[in-house]
Amino acid sequence: MTVPIPALEARGLVRELGEEVRTRILHDLDLVIAPGEFVSITGPSGSGKSTLLYLLGALDRPTAGEVLIEGIATSHLDDLARGALRAKRLGFVFQFHFLLPEFSAVENVLIPMLRRADIPGAEARDRAAAALGSLGLGDLLGRRPTQLSGGQQQRVSIARAIAHRPSILLADEPTGNLDTAASAQLMEIFEGLVRDGMTVVMVTHEPSFAARAHREIRLRDGRIVEVVHRTATAA
Amino acid sequence: MRAQLFIAGRQLWHRKLLNGIAVVGVMLGVLTLVAITGIMRGFQTKFLDTILQISPHAVLFDTTLGDTRPVVDQLLGGPSATHIVRQTSTDRQRRIVRPSETVRAIARLEGVSEVAPLVVGSAVASAGNKEMPIELRGIDPTVQDRVTPLRSHVVAGGFDELAGTVDGAMIGNQLGELLGVGVGDNVSCASARGERVVLRVVAIFETGVAVLDKGRIYVPTRLAQTILGRGDAIDRIEVRLLDPDRAPELTARLETLFHYDAESWQETNASMLGVFDQQNMITGMIIGAVLLVGGFGILSIQIMIVLEKRRDIALLKSVGYSSRDVLTIFLSEGAVIAVLGAVLGAGAGHLVLRMLRGLESASGMGFSRKSTFAIYERPSVYLLAFGFAVAVGLLASLVPAWRASRVEPVDVLRGS
Numbered sequence: 136m137t138v139p140i141p142a143l144e145a146r147g148l149v150r151e152l153g154e155e156v157r158t159r160i161l162h163d164l165d166l167v168i169a170p171g172e173f174v175s176i177t178g179p180s181g182s183g184k185s186t187l188l189y190l191l192g193a194l195d196r197p198t199a200g201e202v203l204i205e206g207i208a209t210s211h212l213d214d215l216a217r218g219a220l221r222a223k224r225l226g227f228v229f230q231f232h233f234l235l236p237e238f239s240a241v242e243n244v245l246i247p248m249l250r251r252a253d254i255p256g257a258e259a260r261d262r263a264a265a266a267l268g269s270l271g272l273g274d275l276l277g278r279r280p281t282q283l284s285g286g287q288q289q290r291v292s293i294a295r296a297i298a299h300r301p302s303i304l305l306a307d308e309p310t311g312n313l314d315t316a317a318s319a320q321l322m323e324i325f326e327g328l329v330r331d332g333m334t335v336v337m338v339t340h341e342p343s344f345a346a347r348a349h350r351e352i353r354l355r356d357g358r359i360v361e362v363v364h365r366t367a368t369a370a
Numbered sequence: 371m372r373a374q375l376f377i378a379g380r381q382l383w384h385r386k387l388l389n390g391i392a393v394v395g396v397m398l399g400v401l402t403l404v405a406i407t408g409i410m411r412g413f414q415t416k417f418l419d420t421i422l423q424i425s426p427h428a429v430l431f432d433t434t435l436g437d438t439r440p441v442v443d444q445l446l447g448g449p450s451a452t453h454i455v456r457q458t459s460t461d462r463q464r465r466i467v468r469p470s471e472t473v474r475a476i477a478r479l480e481g482v483s484e485v486a487p488l489v490v491g492s493a494v495a496s497a498g499n500k501e502m503p504i505e506l507r508g509i510d511p512t513v514q515d516r517v518t519p520l521r522s523h524v525v526a527g528g529f530d531e532l533a534g535t536v537d538g539a540m541i542g543n544q545l546g547e548l549l550g551v552g553v554g555d556n557v558s559c560a561s562a563r564g565e566r567v568v569l570r571v572v573a574i575f576e577t578g579v580a581v582l583d584k585g586r587i588y589v590p591t592r593l594a595q596t597i598l599g600r601g602d603a604i605d606r607i608e609v610r611l612l613d614p615d616r617a618p619e620l621t622a623r624l625e626t627l628f629h630y631d632a633e634s635w636q637e638t639n640a641s642m643l644g645v646f647d648q649q650n651m652i653t654g655m656i657i658g659a660v661l662l663v664g665g666f667g668i669l670s671i672q673i674m675i676v677l678e679k680r681r682d683i684a685l686l687k688s689v690g691y692s693s694r695d696v697l698t699i700f701l702s703e704g705a706v707i708a709v710l711g712a713v714l715g716a717g718a719g720h721l722v723l724r725m726l727r728g729l730e731s732a733s734g735m736g737f738s739r740k741s742t743f744a745i746y747e748r749p750s751v752y753l754l755a756f757g758f759a760v761a762v763g764l765l766a767s768l769v770p771a772w773r774a775s776r777v778e779p780v781d782v783l784r785g786s
Binding site: 185189194214215218221223227229235237238242246249251295 | 691
């Protein structure tokens with residue numbers, strides 16, 4: 136029997152910030168996330184949730200330790216290789232939608248795929264339109280971000296994160312700027328993606344949303360203090 | 371590149387006003403370069419063309435070169451305790467010895483096209499109660515015309531008549547006006563040492579250079595020698611070259627071979643060429659300053675945009691764009707601004723030059739005629755302006771582009 140390669144793995148992860156006064160944000164943290172798993176990361180402000188997420192997404196470099204994305208060690212990769220890895224295997228959703236104001240909804244979704252040589256232009260456009268359609272935004276392809284509601288903007292950012300069909304979705308407080316209805320809708324989208332086989336890691340302050348993940352990892356002062364396993368989402 | 375260019379193009383269009391200002395900055399720089407270069411070099415080229423047409427490329431004078439030591443030193447063959455208290459001028463006639471042989475020898479030198487011997491001196495021309503100081507030139511018209519094409523400047527009378535008469539004279543048009551004479555009239559001419567001779571005006575020339583048109587008379591050589599009291603002396607040999615730029619080289623050779631003082635047209639017009647050099651330097655500084663201002667326009671606007679777009683840059687990097695991609699995006703924006711500014715500036719410069727070409731300019735710097743602006747317009751000027759503008763644009767956008775490429779997404783995400 137073969138052991139599946141973890142979607143994400145952190146080994147002895149340490150992250151310190153500051154030039155003169157070094158502050159340790161994460162302390163020797165180990166974590167393994169399986170393919171298709173829905174993991175929520177919770178904890179009080181300053182506990183290191185977002186830092187952990189950025190390290191897992193190869194957006195940041197650890198002070199010590201190693202992050203493996205689908206078995207690929209990232210600490211020694213250069214800027215170009217890390218970019219390529221993110222472009223192919225990862226999708227990001229942030230608290231702020233970070234949509235580029237000059238571009239329409241479909242163009243915003245298209246932009247990450249334009250960087251990929253293996254996705255032809257026409258296919259990229261089809262995928263972008265399909266991703267927006269699957270999130271109920273099929274009629275708003277040509278709208279600029281300023282012409283969309285907060286919930287719609289965040290759904291466009293999700294479309295941007297999934298249109299290139301990554302295997303892992305990393306979300307940092309994705310409901311932070313949304314009202315209750317839009318937040319609930321977004322959680323349903325995440326659960327749908329997990330059902331389709333995507334690995335989702337979500338940082339959240341909201342206990343009810345955290346509880347809908349397969350596993351909740353609670354952080355305090357840069358350490359994992361509790362792991363809560365759930366067999367199925369609460370949906 | 372498609373992604374980077376797509377993003378760069380859209381960002382440029384989205385900030386039309388700001389980027390438009392940067393384009394205008396570059397455009398003004400290129401316009402200044404094209405227009406000022408066109409006017410300044412146009413004038414210089416016109417001046418030099420005229421000079422090279424009406425003046426010889428090199429002249430051999432009757433001043434001998436040789437030992438400048440006091441005569442006693444020369445006779446004793448070494449230094450002596452001599453001190454010249456006062457030197458009196460000599461009555462000895464200065465001349466180029468064996469002028470015919472010298473002319474033939476010069477004509478055989480490499481690069482020499484034509485050679486003409488002549489005699490030159492100061493005289494006074496008078497008609498009625500009007501008198502004018504003039505430079506009298508005794509020439510062999512046919513030979514001289516090959517060195518300094520005089521025939522083309524004749525505006526009245528006939529150049530060939532100058533060679534066919536014993537008392538014929540060709541005078542400048544302004545001199546004719548000042549003396550109140552025309553073709554067929556008589557002009558009396560005398561010098562301090564020679565005879566007073568009555569000349570008959572057979573031709574009137576106009577070169578466009580004031581100093582010549584109102585102060586020069588051409589007569590056959592023999593007649594000039596009589597008026598100037600020079601016997602059969604030849605005191606000057608003028609040379610036309612195949613390549614005027616090689617005149618300094620030839621004059622050095624002439625001095626070595628014949629031991630007479632020789633002067634190239636560059637030496638003759640050294641003060642004017644020096645003025646041109648200074649003009650070009652000042653023009654270059656003005657153009658450089660204007661283009662630098664344009665460059666600073668791009669720099670400041672791009673820095674502002676980069677600061678404003680840090681979140682967008684962070685997003686691009688988080689979805690897979692590398693530092694090099696971001697650098698390319700912002701450099702492309704700088705390049706587009708520069709190219710657009712250069713094209714518009716070149717077009718505007720062309721229109722300005724076309725407009726100036728139709729305007730009449732007053733004389734100046736020796737030109738006597740009113741004429742339209744002499745404009746220098748060559749593809750090389752446009753290429754220079756284009757290359758300079760694009761280089762300045764790229765350099766100016768390099769700093770902001772580099773700063774943009776250094777944005778760490780995680781720093782921005784933490785801050786947000």
